[in-house]
Amino acid sequence: MSSIALPSSISRTRTASRTNREPALVRWLLTALALAFLFGFLFLPLTVVFTQALGKGWAAYGAALIEPNALSAMWLTVLAAAIAVPLNLVFGIAAAWAIAKFEFPGKSLLMTLIDLPFSVSPVVSGLIYVLLFGLQGWLGPWLQEHDIKLIFAVPGIVLATIFVTFPFVARELVPLMQAQGTEEEEAAIVLGASGWQAFWRVTLPNVKWGLLYGVILCNARAMGEFGAVSVVSGHIRGMTNTIPLHVEILYNEYNSAAAFAVASVLALLALVTLAAKSILEWRIKQQTVDRS
Amino acid sequence: MSIEINDVEKSFGRFKALKNITLNIGSGELVALLGPSGCGKTTLLRIIAGLEAPDSGSILFYGEDATNRHVRERQVGFVFQHYALFRHMTVFENIAFGLRVRPRGQRPSESEIRRKVHDLLNLVQLDWLADRYPGQLSGGQRQRIALARALAVEPKVLLLDEPFGALDAKVRKDLRRWLRRLHDELHVTSVFVTHDQEEALEVADRVVVLNEGRVEQIGTPDEVYDHPETPFVYHFLGDVNLFHGRVHDGHARIGETQVDLTGGSDHPESAIFYVRPHEIEILRDGGGTGTIAAKIRDIRPLGATVRIELERIDDRGSVEVELTRDQFGRKGLSEGDKVYLQPKRLRTFDGNTKRETTLEAVNR
Numbered sequence: 001m002s003s004i005a006l007p008s009s010i011s012r013t014r015t016a017s018r019t020n021r022e023p024a025l026v027r028w029l030l031t032a033l034a035l036a037f038l039f040g041f042l043f044l045p046l047t048v049v050f051t052q053a054l055g056k057g058w059a060a061y062g063a064a065l066i067e068p069n070a071l072s073a074m075w076l077t078v079l080a081a082a083i084a085v086p087l088n089l090v091f092g093i094a095a096a097w098a099i100a101k102f103e104f105p106g107k108s109l110l111m112t113l114i115d116l117p118f119s120v121s122p123v124v125s126g127l128i129y130v131l132l133f134g135l136q137g138w139l140g141p142w143l144q145e146h147d148i149k150l151i152f153a154v155p156g157i158v159l160a161t162i163f164v165t166f167p168f169v170a171r172e173l174v175p176l177m178q179a180q181g182t183e184e185e186e187a188a189i190v191l192g193a194s195g196w197q198a199f200w201r202v203t204l205p206n207v208k209w210g211l212l213y214g215v216i217l218c219n220a221r222a223m224g225e226f227g228a229v230s231v232v233s234g235h236i237r238g239m240t241n242t243i244p245l246h247v248e249i250l251y252n253e254y255n256s257a258a259a260f261a262v263a264s265v266l267a268l269l270a271l272v273t274l275a276a277k278s279i280l281e282w283r284i285k286q287q288t289v290d291r292s
Numbered sequence: 293m294s295i296e297i298n299d300v301e302k303s304f305g306r307f308k309a310l311k312n313i314t315l316n317i318g319s320g321e322l323v324a325l326l327g328p329s330g331c332g333k334t335t336l337l338r339i340i341a342g343l344e345a346p347d348s349g350s351i352l353f354y355g356e357d358a359t360n361r362h363v364r365e366r367q368v369g370f371v372f373q374h375y376a377l378f379r380h381m382t383v384f385e386n387i388a389f390g391l392r393v394r395p396r397g398q399r400p401s402e403s404e405i406r407r408k409v410h411d412l413l414n415l416v417q418l419d420w421l422a423d424r425y426p427g428q429l430s431g432g433q434r435q436r437i438a439l440a441r442a443l444a445v446e447p448k449v450l451l452l453d454e455p456f457g458a459l460d461a462k463v464r465k466d467l468r469r470w471l472r473r474l475h476d477e478l479h480v481t482s483v484f485v486t487h488d489q490e491e492a493l494e495v496a497d498r499v500v501v502l503n504e505g506r507v508e509q510i511g512t513p514d515e516v517y518d519h520p521e522t523p524f525v526y527h528f529l530g531d532v533n534l535f536h537g538r539v540h541d542g543h544a545r546i547g548e549t550q551v552d553l554t555g556g557s558d559h560p561e562s563a564i565f566y567v568r569p570h571e572i573e574i575l576r577d578g579g580g581t582g583t584i585a586a587k588i589r590d591i592r593p594l595g596a597t598v599r600i601e602l603e604r605i606d607d608r609g610s611v612e613v614e615l616t617r618d619q620f621g622r623k624g625l626s627e628g629d630k631v632y633l634q635p636k637r638l639r640t641f642d643g644n645t646k647r648e649t650t651l652e653a654v655n656r
Contacts, residue, residue, distance in 0.1 A: 188389065189364060191441070192390055
């Protein structure tokens, strides 16, 4: 494998250098355009978030963050992510394993279904749950009879978060596992390993960086999700508000300093995610370089 | 351990990969499964290993039915074509893997594992690579580590899938001689798959030639090379020239030429004669009977031998002749020369019985 991979990578860099002979002006123009775009759409808003958040001083910033409703929103966000991410981790590994290592009827259907949350508007995903579990929904009367409250309550928020974030881990792992093939697992089995041992000792270590990458993206989305959660939440302060919903409420009340203060927490989370993502990308690249 | 393969069949969808394969492999033998790609040789190897299940037929290990035995319990060592080393483990851990995954009761102690792995590393002469990762090794080194890993579980049978396929020519030659010596030392029953006839002839005790899911011939390297049972085997094991003609009354007729024979039955209708490039003599002059007139089209020196391509004067196709450097030097041939070809040995196959007959030309 390696002896084939090496020459192709050399030729790839060669063609790249040959085709990269654009005039200097074009190169500068394109780079400047990209930078201007980044500045206008990413850096500027980020600065605005932090300047606005600190507009009334550090004390007001701190107060907005430790206010009970804000704390409750943060707690709910962490809770939803803490349930959704591990579940999607298990689901993602199971789905990727099945898709990458086995042939079965309905495989392409499964792959399409995994992508569904990406192609459906989050608001629609939220509405599906309202239509299913809401008071006027299909299962609403039955749930009410048994005194189970899903919609406009924490379970609904967790459900919506799981639905919206479930493609992330699977999407990350499927191509990785497909590229790795099944030879190493077969080698493990021939050497006497059980299926479980092959999974823990061979399959999982081989995909660990990709897996972590998927988890980080999944977590970022779980904490930042607005649309689907907004529909099922009911916006009950201190009860069913996540961070994004809390920001919206504060902003609608013209309490922009507090709104931006809470928003800055999400912005920080995004920055941490970006950093973690870059580190992981670098690690994954290192690993593939090692292997070739 | 001996292996018996009885009437094994395997299909993938509508494609019949193996048809009625019956084969016995003796204890301690080194057998090559030889054939072009798509002939089913790797499928057969995977069925012996238990990585695939046959649709019908049975596999016996040492006389015991092992058809339904799980891969884990077959005690086979398998060396994959691309080695399939565990890339996140060091060379040491790769080799130790088979010992570490054993159930607690049968697992050797850490010191024993250590000793065993180092013994194996010494056996494949790569002790100094214990702490490297597979990605840091050359192809030949990976291949030997893969072999050491397979041997760690003390397999009763060693199976190798195109063991030298991904290596360059020089390393390949060294490694196959090394594998032969290793086999002579360990005497473990081994089967390897290859599409390279030279490799099969050099390394194996016996060669199984496969084509389109069927066994064409089983025999020692000499048998399959010198007495191919079918035209396919003839073609596949080395280059061959074809002459159309007839056999009658003690001589073969090829076009206008009559070659006297020492024996052989009649093929009065028509026959195809198979002649290897080194079984043809080139004569500078001698336009009598028994020779085919031809013109030299191309001369290509290939190391120790010289390959000469000729065009028959009667326009019935081209002929390839192989001479040693010495012979070539003595004859002083050059492109465009008109010469005479004298086949020393002709082979022909009976269309009905598929039997091969060798016809020796009379030496004059």
